[in-house]
Amino acid sequence: MRKTKLFIKIICVLILILSTALLSACSASTSDSAEKYIVLIGEDPEITEKLSDIDLLVIDAEYFSQNDIARLRENGIHEIYSYINIGSIENFRSYDTDFEKYTLGAYENWPEEKWIDVSAPEWQACAASRVDSLVQKGVDGFFVDNTDVYYNYPQESIYDGILTILDYMDHTGRKIMINGGDCFVKKYLTAEKNVLIDGVNQENVFTAYDFSNDTYTINDKSTREYYTDYLDFAMSHGCTAYTLEYATVPAIRRQAATYAAKHGYICCISDNIGLCLEK
Template structure:
């Protein structure tokens, strides 16, 4: 999930919405708009839980979002990979572990590296000072790709550090890490919830289209999210380009389980509709 994508992809996905009847349903409960520019985002109103990339917002911007009636402002924070469009990218290339498939502007990083952990600590403090209400942490999936005790403990250490800001934490993805953390009971009282992308939908990166998740993969995520619910985690799901029929299924599933959802028309997460 990244903020920098090409204009060409935007046109392709807009065409899919028009041609294929993809739903662009927007709710006021939950919106993930980490790709929306601050000048547009500060005009948003009445969203209960709004996720932005607050690194690019000022303290005044965050205050305006609250003034607009947006209740909880969560900031994106990438804890598991380094991105070329961040100002400090060059300073952390030595922590890189390897290529991030489908996202050429990113590399996985060694989350156990002390320099990286200090970076995340400083980022969390700066974001907190801007007046955000919580953290939306991405790329705990580094533990899936580099499945070692060192990486697991590195992620746990990062969570403890971010938790000292006394703000709720939502972890995006990271099912392998979260499953192990629940098994070890390592995140109770520290992680508020999980956001799972593409439970019902999937992204076809080779031809830049959306589709429906296979029954087998969907079943895996449904069981995983049920486990998260039993553990006491709030559950959010984020879907891309769902058809009208899939939108109905997503809405009904979330209503049955007390989950919260967002359906984005854009992989860039820069549009309400």
């Protein structure tokens, strides 16, 4: 009988561990009442049945159907944002070859991507079409990536091109979160009277990822302070601040979560740069 009880206890513990592992890719801050924010843009619709009770989930909804989005809501996902890349083109997208002539240069550390001229009307029309498709699927907002194109190509035409795309998104009534893009965002929040963005997300505020060695570590103090100042600046202009950290060591994950909570950031901690549930 004792052996049976012990076996049952072991099974229960294993079930608990496996259930927790499904969300090991990301975790919110240290408070139970904190918003549960999870970024899984590396996942496909198979995750639909694995997720529940999340305040804000970011996926690449290009690969999800309208029914998939509805199913996520049924599972208790309160808000669903879709990843959308507006500043570079990825060679695995169906439309990549149509815009090769608008590319500006190589994207460091991401060989499948090239920076693109966001001032080109043809690219803006493509972005608008993708926005429309995502709206039809039922997403609540956009996780807008690669406005860093303005940092790499700091021209007024590039800045205005980003604004044109954001303005189109805003007219859909969906929320807008900018991922990275601190150079663009700081100018935007300073110069524009009508702020269209609702939040900013910054990767690797507390943590760091070494592409050359494929290692996860802690950011240096100066970089950490720079991004902290940036997020605080965004918050002072009415934006919600999110952080996306990458760490595999439990102690570093806890430190990153504590750091975010201390500064009032909503934090997701992933154990892999691919933003999947498992490596």
